[in-house]
Amino acid sequence: MAAELSTDLGKIGDIGADYSKYGFHDVENYVFKSGKGLTRELVIQISKMKNEPEWMLKFRLRALDIFLKKPMPRWANSELLDKIDFENIHYYIRPSEKSENNWDEVPEGIKQTFDRLGIPEAERKFLAGVTAQYESEVVYHSIRADLEEQGVIFLDMDSGLRLHEDILREHFATVIPAADNKFSALNSAVWSGGSFIWVPPGVRVEIPLQAYFRINAQNMGQFERTLIIAEPGSFIHYIEGCTAPTYSSDSLHSAVVELIAKPGAHIRYTTIQNWSKNVYNLVTKRAVAHEDAKVEWVDGNLGSKLTMKYPSIYLLGKRAHGEVLSIAFAGEDQHQDAGAKMVHAAPDTTSIIVSKSISKNGGRTSYRGLVKVYPNATGVKSSVKCDALLMDENSRSDTYPTMEIDEKDVTIEHEATVSKVGEEQLFYLMSRGLTQDEATAMIVNGFFEPFTKELPLEYAVELNRLIQLEMSGSVG
Amino acid sequence: MTDQEKESKSKMSDSSTANTIARERVDNLATRNSEPVWLKELRLGAWEQYLQTPMPAPRDEEWRKVDVEVVDLSSLKAIDLSAAVQEKKPSKLPQYFQSALKAFENAAGTVVETTGYSWGELRDDLAKQGVIFCSLKTALEKHHNLVRPYLERKLASDGKFGLMNKALFNSGSFLYVPANVEVNGLLLSLVHLNEQDTKPGIAVFPRTIIVLEPNSKASILSAVSTEDGDEQKITSLSNASVEVFLGQAANLSYVELHKFGQRTFAIARNHNEVARDASFYSLSVGLGGGQIKSDIDTFLTAPGAVSDVEGVVLGNGSEHFSFNTVLEHNAPDTKSNINFRVALKDSASSTYLGTIRVAKVAQRTDSMQTNKNLLLGSDAKADSIPKLEILADDVRCSHGATVGPVDKEQLFYLQSRGLTREQAEELVVTGFFKKIFDTCTVNGVTEYIADLLADKIHGQD
Numbered sequence: 052m053a054a055e056l057s058t059d060l061g062k063i064g065d066i067g068a069d070y071s072k073y074g075f076h077d078v079e080n081y082v083f084k085s086g087k088g089l090t091r092e093l094v095i096q097i098s099k100m101k102n103e104p105e106w107m108l109k110f111r112l113r114a115l116d117i118f119l120k121k122p123m124p125r126w127a128n129s130e131l132l133d134k135i136d137f138e139n140i141h142y143y144i145r146p147s148e149k150s151e152n153n154w155d156e157v158p159e160g161i162k163q164t165f166d167r168l169g170i171p172e173a174e175r176k177f178l179a180g181v182t183a184q185y186e187s188e189v190v191y192h193s194i195r196a197d198l199e200e201q202g203v204i205f206l207d208m209d210s211g212l213r214l215h216e217d218i219l220r221e222h223f224a225t226v227i228p229a230a231d232n233k234f235s236a237l238n239s240a241v242w243s244g245g246s247f248i249w250v251p252p253g254v255r256v257e258i259p260l261q262a263y264f265r266i267n268a269q270n271m272g273q274f275e276r277t278l279i280i281a282e283p284g285s286f287i288h289y290i291e292g293c294t295a296p297t298y299s300s301d302s303l304h305s306a307v308v309e310l311i312a313k314p315g316a317h318i319r320y321t322t323i324q325n326w327s328k329n330v331y332n333l334v335t336k337r338a339v340a341h342e343d344a345k346v347e348w349v350d351g352n353l354g355s356k357l358t359m360k361y362p363s364i365y366l367l368g369k370r371a372h373g374e375v376l377s378i379a380f381a382g383e384d385q386h387q388d389a390g391a392k393m394v395h396a397a398p399d400t401t402s403i404i405v406s407k408s409i410s411k412n413g414g415r416t417s418y419r420g421l422v423k424v425y426p427n428a429t430g431v432k433s434s435v436k437c438d439a440l441l442m443d444e445n446s447r448s449d450t451y452p453t454m455e456i457d458e459k460d461v462t463i464e465h466e467a468t469v470s471k472v473g474e475e476q477l478f479y480l481m482s483r484g485l486t487q488d489e490a491t492a493m494i495v496n497g498f499f500e501p502f503t504k505e506l507p508l509e510y511a512v513e514l515n516r517l518i519q520l521e522m523s524g525s526v527g
Numbered sequence: 528m529t530d531q532e533k534e535s536k537s538k539m540s541d542s543s544t545a546n547t548i549a550r551e552r553v554d555n556l557a558t559r560n561s562e563p564v565w566l567k568e569l570r571l572g573a574w575e576q577y578l579q580t581p582m583p584a585p586r587d588e589e590w591r592k593v594d595v596e597v598v599d600l601s602s603l604k605a606i607d608l609s610a611a612v613q614e615k616k617p618s619k620l621p622q623y624f625q626s627a628l629k630a631f632e633n634a635a636g637t638v639v640e641t642t643g644y645s646w647g648e649l650r651d652d653l654a655k656q657g658v659i660f661c662s663l664k665t666a667l668e669k670h671h672n673l674v675r676p677y678l679e680r681k682l683a684s685d686g687k688f689g690l691m692n693k694a695l696f697n698s699g700s701f702l703y704v705p706a707n708v709e710v711n712g713l714l715l716s717l718v719h720l721n722e723q724d725t726k727p728g729i730a731v732f733p734r735t736i737i738v739l740e741p742n743s744k745a746s747i748l749s750a751v752s753t754e755d756g757d758e759q760k761i762t763s764l765s766n767a768s769v770e771v772f773l774g775q776a777a778n779l780s781y782v783e784l785h786k787f788g789q790r791t792f793a794i795a796r797n798h799n800e801v802a803r804d805a806s807f808y809s810l811s812v813g814l815g816g817g818q819i820k821s822d823i824d825t826f827l828t829a830p831g832a833v834s835d836v837e838g839v840v841l842g843n844g845s846e847h848f849s850f851n852t853v854l855e856h857n858a859p860d861t862k863s864n865i866n867f868r869v870a871l872k873d874s875a876s877s878t879y880l881g882t883i884r885v886a887k888v889a890q891r892t893d894s895m896q897t898n899k900n901l902l903l904g905s906d907a908k909a910d911s912i913p914k915l916e917i918l919a920d921d922v923r924c925s926h927g928a929t930v931g932p933v934d935k936e937q938l939f940y941l942q943s944r945g946l947t948r949e950q951a952e953e954l955v956v957t958g959f960f961k962k963i964f965d966t967c968t969v970n971g972v973t974e975y976i977a978d979l980l981a982d983k984i985h986g987q988d
Binding site for chain 1: 588887890900902903904905906907908909910911912913914915916917918919920921922923924925926927928929930931932
């Protein structure tokens with residue numbers, strides 16, 4: 052174990068170069084780039100360019116009204132939220148004419164970007180399907196033939212609307228209505244791209260489907276929408292990664308992700324967001340789990356300026372099970388306001404939330420969560436565990452858990468601890484010849500281990516390296 | 528109703544208060560008790576601030592499950608306990624207070640306030656050492672130089688209702704222990720409104736000030752109760768403020784008992800300041816009330832300060848309890864523990880909201896916060912929000928919260944030993960509370976409270 056880690060640690064120098072690979076940005080060369088600001092005309096134009104049916108246009112316009120009416124939430128980091136200038140954002144950018152499914156046909160500039168990110172590599176490693184979104188539109192998309200034969204639909208959201216309007220319309224915005232919150236309303240008005248997945252009854256997709264999202268332009272808003280429907284008895288694992296270059300002015304990412312696990316279905320959704328530190332990442336992610344269904348969110352938050360993300364699971368059928376496993380890392384000028392919500396609305400439903408966070412160099416992490424048990428949801432079991440590590444005296448950690456229990460016959464537990472890296476642990480490792488940085492990185496990796504061990508290998512390795520990179524020079 | 532409408536409504540009820548909660552009432556209090564000018568100005572200052580402070584609403588997190596509008600503030604009539612003149616032992620006390628007087632017959636000091644009676648006594652040896660323990664009214668007459676600076680303090684915990692109390696306080700007690708004095712024996716403070724007094728629409732504003740100078744020590748049991756029948760509609764208001772100031776290395780054990788009737792909306796604000804190396808123990812016992820909103824704010828202001836804030840709540844019927852604890856670590860090397868245990872019968876409900884705040888300077892803070900909820904009634908509800916806000920890095924802070932029914936295995940075991948289900952449940956609840964009582968070292972107090980709890984568990988409320 053020690054030998055393994057020390058080889059890893061030896062590469063810290065390389066990783067620096069590796070990490071900076073996300074920081075590049077391409078020359079802008081777009082087919083269409085909307086002006087700044089949000090208007091009714093723009094919403095109509097987006098819908099028209101996408102050739103959308105009438106109901107979708109109506110949905111967008113209604114959402115726009117809701118967005119304009121809803122006040123900014125005041126319970127979170129108002130100081131940062133109030134800095135968002137909605138008039139200074141490009142709401143829609145179309146980088147190329149159409150989505151490609153042959154990598155060679157993707158425009159050269161965009162291809163270079165994703166080559167640098169390693170998308171075709173990932174595909175070569177036999178991940179089941181890959182979608183890549185650049186600015187507002189999906190630019191590359193592919194799915195393995197055998198899955199296609201089984202009837203699995205994996206498309207970008209716009210194609211999903213064109214090719215499977217019936218399935219999409221039946222489920223679209225049923226989990227997260229436009230009026231859910233200000234940012235879901237914004238997304239509903241100007242959404243573009245995202246993934247649409249439908250898994251037929253009983254089909255188990257054993258290898259993960261993947262998507263990458265990238266913001267390239269300055270002052271860009273990315274508003275993708277993802278909808279995953281797992282029919283009874285099916286299984287799907289979906290992975291998404293997000294990056295953006297560093298600009299001096301801020302960008303906004305405001306996604307809506309809806310998961311529907313029908314009876315006995317199992318959905319696992321893994322995200323690692325590594326947005327650059329000028330991106331507001333304000334996303335709404337929610338799942339419904341019907342009888343005997345299982346939903347897992349595996350959620351990693353490393354990048355962004357402000358993240359507000361609380362993956363939720365509504366346990367609607369008997370014996371449904373939900374899990375959220377999340378980590379957050381906040382460095383200088385970062386606030387990771389992340390958490391989870393479990394809503395138990397049926398008997399014998401169970402849930403687990405494990406949240407781990409690290410604050411460093413003045414960063415702030417907040418766990419904000421909810422466990423709600425409705426009357427008559429007997430036999431519910433829920434356990435919430437939050438651990439936070441503080442790396443220095445300038446950093447901050449908050450825990451805001453809420454438990455609302457309206458039923459007697461339940462077992463609910465919540466636990467949280469906040470501490471700093473143990474002096475004794477550090478001393479022990481350093482007495483074995485590790486530098487303080489190495490020792491700290493090792494302890495932190497151990498702290499995140501329950502999370503990393505749930506990731507596919509490539510991701511786990513990548514995450515470990517990112518953490519080591521963030522940790523180098525951390526202790527003074 | 529929109530927020531705006533709500534605000535204008537609460538403003539209306541503020542301005543239309545004809546008798547109790549109005550400026551005239553403040554004037555009236557000052558004149559009737561021939562209060563000095565500075566006190567009148569203090570009351571009026573608080574009144575102005577009260578008017579400017581918006582009425583709390585469910586959108587404010589600490590008030591999320593409290594129905595502030597349950598009482599029509601404009602219809603209340605204040606019962607002025609401190610106007611009582613008869614300085615003799617009251618006869619009209621309820622049985623549970625008579626038994627307290629009996630159980631603590633050798634108390635170091637006693638202050639009892641009930642309608643028409645205000646009575647106090649303190650052991651001679653303590654009085655000789657400079658200890659003061661009397662009603663706040665007496666203290667204002669005899670020791671105003673000592674009380675004044677504490678009454679004048681602006682407190683971080685002053686909210687709408689705290690300010691209301693500051694403007695209108697009309698009962699309560701004052702405890703002052705000089706430096707290096709140890710009060711051996713319990714101090715007892717009882718405030719009671721009986722059924723006859725509690726005609727629909729009364730209000731009472733007790734204010735208690737406790738000052739322990741450096742190296743002094745005391746323990747006090749403070750109980751407030753109303754008896755107003757079983758009617759479910761809430762018509763009365765008790766708005767209490769307890770302000771505790773502990774000097775360097777002082778040591779206070781403070782036990783409070785709230786036993787209100789079903790028609791009472793009880794608001795309590797406890798403000799505790801704990802100085803260097805001082806040690807503060809607090810036990811709050813919530814034994815009932817139509818709706819109880821209790822804020823316990825503790826400030827550890829200098830290194831070495833230690834606090835232990837414990838709570839026991841037993842609710843039945845449709846009672847609602849909102850306990851809100853704030854623990855601020857504002858200096859390095861401070862230590863705190865918070866432990867609230869709540870048992871709920873019938874359709875009683877509880878919201879526990881706890882905040883531990885560790886300031887950036889408060890390195891080496893050690894803090895623990897626990898909230899356990901036992902749901903006995905099938906319609907009982909419990910919310911728990913234990914929060915941490917930590918700005919220092921060298922800390923150890925934990926919290927834990929649980930909600931659940933009585934352990935079925937424990938019940939089964941007890942029933943297999945021949946107990947009925949009710950008996951078994953009572954035994955489990957008693958055991959549940961015992962963990963808290965074990966922390967209380969004040970002689971005789973836990974036995975007294977345990978008896979009251981047992982009565983309530985049996986339904987002999």
